[in-house]
Amino acid sequence: MKKVLSLVLALIAALSLSACGSGSVSSGSASSAGGSASSQPQTIQLGSGGTYADMIEVLAELVADKGYNVEVVLFDSNSGPADACSGGDIDGFIYNHAPWLEQYNKDNGTDFTEVSPLYYGRTALYSANHASLDELPDGSTIAIPNDSTNMENTLLFLQDLGLLELGEKTESFYTILDVVSNPKNIEFVETEISYTARSIEDCDAVVCTGQQIMEAGLDPNDFLAENESKKNYPIGLTVRAEDADSEWAAALDEALHSDEFRTRFDELYKGTLVLY
Known part of the structure; x- marks a missing residue:
């Protein structure tokens, strides 16, 4: 009887160990950092x-x-x-x-x-209607991303191009409210960054990534000016x-x-x- 009981206990222990060793490790948890013991x-x-x-x-x-x-x-x-x-x-x-x-x-x-x-995403000023910066007419519309970090970077880029001048920041990031000089009377069209490139036919120009321009079926290497500061992003x-x-x-x-x-x-x- 003792031998039978011992065999039963041994079998239960083996099954318990087998159950603990089965299943996959969930990703993203602290316990999964060391890798999974599962096959x-x-x-x-x-x-x-x-x-x-x-x-x-x-x-x-x-x-x-x-x-x-x-x-x-x-x-x-x-x-x-x-x-x-x-x-x-x-x-x-x-x-x-x-x-x-x-x-x-x-x-x-x-x-x-x-x-x-x-990597960094190459960003530039693109246009489907004009071949150079000089061709941008008075009252041009330029589509820009509306989130704070990308809007600030875009405005600084346009300032470097001489299209506008920024004053003191009124918030943590530059916004279009901080534009103090706008010689071409540019109208800024704020867009969610994922959709900026789609405005290229409706605006004189857009500031967006080369990848978004490629996705829109246009040549990402055909731009009016490139934003070199994106290397810092x-x-x-x-x-x-x-x-x-x-x-x-x-x-x-x-x-x-x-x-x-x-x-x-x-x-x-x-x-x-x-x-x-």
Whole structure:
């Protein structure tokens, strides 16, 4: 009888250990930072938008053999990935630049961290109706992004081009209310950044990224002037602070800086996005 009881207890113990070892590790949690003991790949959901998602598809291929299953979650608004990540719906994103993230953290009490700079988006003044700055007529309409960091950068860019002059800031960021000189009487059309390029046929010019112009079916290398300061707006893999030092974030970041990724990235974006 004792032998039978011992065998039953041993069987129960073995089944308990087996149950504990099954199942997948959820992504984005502190317990998953060390990787999963399961044979199943750890699923990591990364947010992005438009053709920016193509680089995540490349990333997914490069880390598949390391046990990570990267999925792209698409968004159609500028704050969509950050909003979803702050709510725990996705694990990270590759979409917004560092100054934008800093302001988002302040406004929302979040702690997003860029693991490391990856690329910057080439931004320029584009026009479907004029071939040069000199051709912009008096009373021109120029579409600009309406979020604080990108609006300020755009206004400083237009000031560098001599199209306007800014005075003292009335808020934390420059807005069109701070324009003190406007020699061409430009009318500024404020747009959500994801839609700025779509205004190119309705306005004399737009300030937006080369990638958005490419998505609109236009030549991203055909611009009136380029905003060189965008090199100071790095974009990279962004995660919550608790995941910044995790093994999965390090594995993804390493793949993002590999030679194979760089080659395929340049093939995809043709200079509209520029790697550091």
